[in-house]
Each structure stands twice: as structure tokens, then as C-alpha cells.
Amino acid sequence: MVKNSNLIIRSGRVVDPSRNLDQIADVTVVDGRIESINPVDGRASAPESSAPGRIEIDATGLIVCPGLIDIHVHLREPGNEDEETIGSGSAAAVAGGFTSIACMPNTQPAIDNEAMVEFVLRQAARSGLCNVFPIGAITKGRQGLELAEMGHMVRAGAVAFTDDGCGVANSNTMLRALQYAKMFDVPLIQHCEDADLASGGCMNAGLTATRLGLPGLSPLAEEVMLQRDLLLAESTGTAYHAAHISTAGAVRMIREARRRGIRVTAEVCPHHLLLTERDIGDYDTNFKMNPPLRTERDVEACREGVADGTIDCLVTDHAPHGADEKAFDFQTAPFGIVGLETALPLFIRALIETRLLDWPGLIERLSCLPSKLLKLGRGTLAPGAIADITIIDPAEEWVISPSEFLSRSRNTPFGGWQVRGRATQTIVAGRVSFDRHSGVASGEPSVGVR
Amino acid sequence: MVWPHRNLLTLEELTSDEINLILDTAAAFEDVSTRSVKKVPALRGRVVVNLFFEDSTRTRTSFTLAAQRLSADVIDFTAKASSLSKGESLRDTVRNIEAMGIDVIVCRHSSSGANHLIAKNTKCCVINAGDGRHEHPTQGLLDIYTIRKAKGRIDGLKVAIVGDVGNSRVARSNLHGLLKLGAEVTFVGPTTMVPGAFAKMGARVVHDFDSVIGEFDVINMLRIQMERLGSNVFPSLGEYTRLFGLTNERMKRARQDVLVMHPGPINRGVEMAGDVADGGRSVILEQVTNGLAVRMAVMFLCTQALGAG
Numbered sequence: 001m002v003k004n005s006n007l008i009i010r011s012g013r014v015v016d017p018s019r020n021l022d023q024i025a026d027v028t029v030v031d032g033r034i035e036s037i038n039p040v041d042g043r044a045s046a047p048e049s050s051a052p053g054r055i056e057i058d059a060t061g062l063i064v065c066p067g068l069i070d071i072h073v074h075l076r077e078p079g080n081e082d083e084e085t086i087g088s089g090s091a092a093a094v095a096g097g098f099t100s101i102a103c104m105p106n107t108q109p110a111i112d113n114e115a116m117v118e119f120v121l122r123q124a125a126r127s128g129l130c131n132v133f134p135i136g137a138i139t140k141g142r143q144g145l146e147l148a149e150m151g152h153m154v155r156a157g158a159v160a161f162t163d164d165g166c167g168v169a170n171s172n173t174m175l176r177a178l179q180y181a182k183m184f185d186v187p188l189i190q191h192c193e194d195a196d197l198a199s200g201g202c203m204n205a206g207l208t209a210t211r212l213g214l215p216g217l218s219p220l221a222e223e224v225m226l227q228r229d230l231l232l233a234e235s236t237g238t239a240y241h242a243a244h245i246s247t248a249g250a251v252r253m254i255r256e257a258r259r260r261g262i263r264v265t266a267e268v269c270p271h272h273l274l275l276t277e278r279d280i281g282d283y284d285t286n287f288k289m290n291p292p293l294r295t296e297r298d299v300e301a302c303r304e305g306v307a308d309g310t311i312d313c314l315v316t317d318h319a320p321h322g323a324d325e326k327a328f329d330f331q332t333a334p335f336g337i338v339g340l341e342t343a344l345p346l347f348i349r350a351l352i353e354t355r356l357l358d359w360p361g362l363i364e365r366l367s368c369l370p371s372k373l374l375k376l377g378r379g380t381l382a383p384g385a386i387a388d389i390t391i392i393d394p395a396e397e398w399v400i401s402p403s404e405f406l407s408r409s410r411n412t413p414f415g416g417w418q419v420r421g422r423a424t425q426t427i428v429a430g431r432v433s434f435d436r437h438s439g440v441a442s443g444e445p446s447v448g449v450r
Numbered sequence: 451m452v453w454p455h456r457n458l459l460t461l462e463e464l465t466s467d468e469i470n471l472i473l474d475t476a477a478a479f480e481d482v483s484t485r486s487v488k489k490v491p492a493l494r495g496r497v498v499v500n501l502f503f504e505d506s507t508r509t510r511t512s513f514t515l516a517a518q519r520l521s522a523d524v525i526d527f528t529a530k531a532s533s534l535s536k537g538e539s540l541r542d543t544v545r546n547i548e549a550m551g552i553d554v555i556v557c558r559h560s561s562s563g564a565n566h567l568i569a570k571n572t573k574c575c576v577i578n579a580g581d582g583r584h585e586h587p588t589q590g591l592l593d594i595y596t597i598r599k600a601k602g603r604i605d606g607l608k609v610a611i612v613g614d615v616g617n618s619r620v621a622r623s624n625l626h627g628l629l630k631l632g633a634e635v636t637f638v639g640p641t642t643m644v645p646g647a648f649a650k651m652g653a654r655v656v657h658d659f660d661s662v663i664g665e666f667d668v669i670n671m672l673r674i675q676m677e678r679l680g681s682n683v684f685p686s687l688g689e690y691t692r693l694f695g696l697t698n699e700r701m702k703r704a705r706q707d708v709l710v711m712h713p714g715p716i717n718r719g720v721e722m723a724g725d726v727a728d729g730g731r732s733v734i735l736e737q738v739t740n741g742l743a744v745r746m747a748v749m750f751l752c753t754q755a756l757g758a759g
Contacts, residue, residue: 213562213584283563
């Protein structure tokens, strides 16, 4: 990589919600930072440059926006490297248009101390494809008992805390965690699920579960813990983020809590905007995720929540699992689906094609707001900002083909879907990390041998 | 009509004509059991494996006898579901069994949908002998067969299914089969055991047995799983029996010609009084007898779909 090379992205539709920008312009990048954005009005355009190593990208007809950010990703390293690694997850991320991902701490062992956070950052630097921001565990070993060393982890680079995979059941522990995290002003992210109410469930509790004879996961499991947390968050004033919201009740609670001034944010996954419990069909385990697919009413409420801003962030909950594991029976198979390489067109279908959001609205929720939430210092094309940029062809029609994924896992219910819209280039700190035509760039020179 | 299915996974997926074909075929097989030589050559040369991941003596014996009366070879494969966690997946187990040249897999498993998974991974006939709390189609068929034989019809009958309906695969198979043949089905039990969602599947849901007991042509009592005591779905066996048990007292308010059924084994004195189980309106033993003919019919029809082999 030639660090100081110039990059010029010409004549794209530059959409930067952080500065209310939406116009045809040239974007110039120098030394990995945004140098200038020059509107193309037929006369003035980016100055011609003859610097050696300069790269020009013609973005005519394409959207140029701050790099997409997914703050809910499972990378499985350490512990389950056959399903995903920090390197393969990064490759999948840039292929999907993401320049930054935040990874969840439910690895084996859990990311619950300073050394683990540093390990993640080092592996990410080795692959050198995108920014990987570690999220630390709230409690040691994600056991829900003792607080993990949040201070140490923040110092090492953790951007938030969560026990994702399960919720913090003990109310006192959660209260203490909220009080403690406030010192560092990082958000606590909760996987809202009351374990007793969810006990044994594997799909949404309701008509389809009754018909299929599968134990149900009640929407109440999500809503009861969320309601409790909102009270706790209100009392401490800590930033609280509800992960992968899936029920109409949860959307309503967050909307009301916001109105009351509680510092709460929320996220939603594409599958909860596009699929319902009825899609499970004949026990297809690619439709098994947690929270589970809900009803039409819940999908509608989640879409509305995104449209009216109640739900700030769009995430994938990228959860890779091997084919053998997913080949178990529905009750035994693990929860989760991959998402990094399919998220963009699915959000386009759920939100833009339905006219619930326009492009600036979508990019705000896929880049600006997630960056703001975790204080990542990304999500903008302001001059001087780190040049994380995604170039999107909004018109490209393609078919989702899991066999072509760069992720190590293939577990998706969206295989074969005819979709529209795709990242053509993903640029991280001024360097083209992914190009639809030439593929993924090779990573940084390794620190050691992998 | 020609039987189109290689597998019998649910009654939900069958049409009324298909259900009637099974019942009629069973009727034709029924007299085999009364002959001196209790065998027909319909499945000669075929191999049937009983793949039971859950304990069951009665159902397995019934399938074994049914297969033997059709002249099939029968193998028992008893496995604990926990072997899955030891590394061999259900899929691998099935592929191994298939590699031994099996024609019919009769499977019982504690997970709903396990038979669907097997069917996707084998060319054998797959007959669901109970999957989790989903369906138990041959039990549903033998119940319907028994009712049809006793009452002469199904259309227009009022059938009650009483007990832990939510966890019952028998109840689901009965519901789908009975509704398709024109019966009216009422699920009776405590609110913790009979979820309201069943109403959307076409059942009537009632939580007060006494208010409706006089209406029914058939009362099918489900077995109370003793391990549910303590899971707070009901406070005590005594209270359950008082509210939902088929006691002698309650039977006095039932119709004179009501048919009393139970998939067995019975907890005498809990869901049903011993006198009622042994009484004149009980067809519980006929159910067992009819199970043989019904299972013969199912195996016969499904293997027809395999073609010559």
C-alpha cells in the first residue's frame, strides 16, 4: 500500500448525511483522509493531478457515501475459527460494503479482558481489510455474575460492552454495570431476553410454533428485560443500546422511553424487516435465529421504527455457523445467520423500495448514527476525516449466491433471492480494500506468520 | 386413487381422500390379524428399521408386528438422542442406516421436525412415529379409524381432546385428520396446557370441562406427563383430576353413546378413572388393535410409492 497516494472518485452522487450533502461531486483523498469534495457543475471539478500512484474511480451513476458500519458482528475468533475468523469476517465485511465492524465478545474464551481486546485488534490489523472495533463483555466469562474489567478494556480499545448471546439476568448486576460503565461513557448493549421466559424456545411463540410443535420464544422474553433495563438506564443516565429489536412491543417501549428523555438507542437486523415466522416452512434451520422471526405485525412495527428514527442503527447480527451444525434438527441446530454480504440489498428492499427511507436516511442509519453511538470517529466525508468510503451501485441486479460468500459460513435464508443494489468499491483509510471487479485487496504485511 | 406419498410425516399435509384411502386400506388389512397364518406377502423382501430415539414399547411393538404381518424384515435401532451430541448427527445416522439397504424408516424422535430432516436426507420411506410435540400421524389415523368403525362416520361428529394438548403430538394429528374429515374438534384443558393459538388452527378451545362434557360423541383423554408436575402448568395431580379428569361422576353427564379413548399408557385415577378406562364406552383396547391395521396400511401404501425394488 502506498500511503500517500491520491484517490479521486469522480462524478458520483455523494451522499453524506453528516453534513446534509447529496449532490454529484468529485471526492479527493490524500494521505488516507478526505481532502475535498468538489461539486461537478460542468466547469469546476477536482483539480487534475499528475501525482504518481494516483487512483481514479469513475463513480458516474453510483452513490459515494461514508463507509458503512455494522456494530453487531460475530467473528468467532478465538474458538470457532472453522466458522469465521477476524480475517475472513473482515473480507466478508468489505465485500458487503462495510468499512467498519464491531465484534461481539461471545467467543471462546469470551472477550472479557484487556489481553483479549488487544488480540482482536492485532488480528484485525494483520488482515488489514477494515476497521474492527472490539466490544467487551459486561461480566467475566459472560456469566452474568461479576463485572468484567471494563476500564482495562476501554484503555485497550473496547468501544462498548455486552454479554450478547444472552442478557444480563440479574437486575442488580445490570444496575451496577450501568453505573460503572458511565465512568467511561461507553454504551452498554443488551441482548434483551429473559432466560426464564425464553427457556427452551427455538422460534417465535405463536401460531406457527403451535402448529409445528416447536417450543416458543415469547416476545415477552424480549420485552420484559427491555422494560426493566429502561428503568435501570433511566435511573443511571447511562447510554443504553438495545440489540436486535424484533417485536412491536419493544419498538413501542423504546419510542416512549426516548420521549421521556432516556438515553436509549436501538438496532434492527434485515431478517426482522423482511421475514416472518411463517417463512420457516419445513423446519429449515437457516431460518432459526435469536431473536426469532416474528409476525407481520412485528415486521411492520420494526420498519416503522426505522422510518421514524426510533431505531437508529441497521445491523446484521452476522452469526456464522458451519453447515454440519445447521444440518441438525430444528430444535438442536444453533441460532443465527450470516449477514455481512447480503445486508445492503436487503435493507434497500425493506426500506428504500418501500419508500420508508431515502438514500440519505439509509446511509445515516448504516454509517453516521452507528459511528456516533460508539464514538468511532467515522461516518462522515468531512474534509480531514479518515477516508472510509463505500461506493454503491444502486441499480445492480444480482442473485444472492451463498457459495460465493467470502465468509467461511453459508448459513443464510436469503440464498437465491433476486436483489438490487451492491457495493462496488469499499475504501478504508483511502485504500481500496475491495473492488467488485478485482476482489479483496491483500492485507497489510503480516506482523507475524499466520 | 393412487397413493402419491413416499413418506408419512404429518396428517396436516394429507387430503381427506388420502386419509380415507389409508382408512379403507387398513380395513382391508384388518382380517389378516384374525387368520391362522397372520401374514400377507405385501412387503416381502423389504427391510423396515425402527429408529427410536425415544423410549416407546407400545408404538414400536405395533410397528414391528405390522411390518412382520406384511412379511418385511424388521430391525430395531434404539438410540439415545444424546448420541447426536457425541458427534454422529441424525443425518449421518440415517445415511449409515440407508447404506445397509433399508426400505422403510420408522422414526420417533424428541425433536419436532426430526422426521422432516430425515426425509430430506434419505431415499427410504420415512414414517413418523412421533416427533417431539409436533405430530404422531399413525396414532391420529388409528384414533380416526376407531371412531369411524364405532360411529360409522366422522363427518359431523363432535370430538373432545382433553389434557396437555400443547405438548401433545397426538392432539395435533387428531386435529388435522378430524377437521379434514368434517368433525368438530374441541380442545379442553387448563389455559397453561391449551394455548389459544389452536383456535386459529380450527379447534374450539375450552377451559371448563363440565360446561361442555354433555356435547361430545367422542372424548379422547391425553396422558398427563408426570414430569410436568412442578413445572407450574398445573398445581397438583389432585386439582388436575378434579378439573379435567374423566371421573365416574363426570361420565354421568356425558352422552350415553359417548366413545372414550386414550392413546395410552393411562395414569389410572389421574386423567381417567380406572372404571371408565375399563367401562363399556371405552374403546382403548380397540385402538391398540386397530393400530396394527393402520400401520400395515401406511407401510404398504408408502412402499408402493417406492416402486419396484
